[in-house]
Amino acid sequence: MLHYKKIAVFAVLAVLTGIGIFGMRPADDKPPKRNLKVLPKNISPDDLDKVMDGFKAALGVKCNFCHAPSADSSNHHLDFASDAKPEKNIARHMFTMTAKINKKYFSFNKDSTGTTIPTISCVTCHRGSPHPQEAK
Numbered sequence: 001m002l003h004y005k006k007i008a009v010f011a012v013l014a015v016l017t018g019i020g021i022f023g024m025r026p027a028d029d030k031p032p033k034r035n036l037k038v039l040p041k042n043i044s045p046d047d048l049d050k051v052m053d054g055f056k057a058a059l060g061v062k063c064n065f066c067h068a069p070s071a072d073s074s075n076h077h078l079d080f081a082s083d084a085k086p087e088k089n090i091a092r093h094m095f096t097m098t099a100k101i102n103k104k105y106f107s108f109n110k111d112s113t114g115t116t117i118p119t120i121s122c123v124t125c126h127r128g129s130p131h132p133q134e135a136k
Helices: 002-024 045-059 086-105 122-126
Strands: none
Touching: 045 122, 086 122
């Protein structure tokens, strides 16, 4: 009889442990949505973070300057895939513009692997300000 009680206690503890483990898993295991229209679709998360960090530094802003808050009011995160803020499309336009300028006027500027080194970038005009002064 004591043997069956030990097995029952062990089984109950195993079930409770399993419930605890599954209860600790995040509810959303899906990767975050991506809405890449100008950057390469296959860009790695690390490279994407580097590009975004470059934008933040060049404009002296935080992520919420271009990215809208999540529609879920209980969630205080940003919705990176959303196009709700016009600043995001302005950034896409500026990124495309600088790429065209670099290709047209600075395509000779290449590294040892033959990859064009961008000469013109966000910081060229913004210099740490989200709205650079117009030339007078």
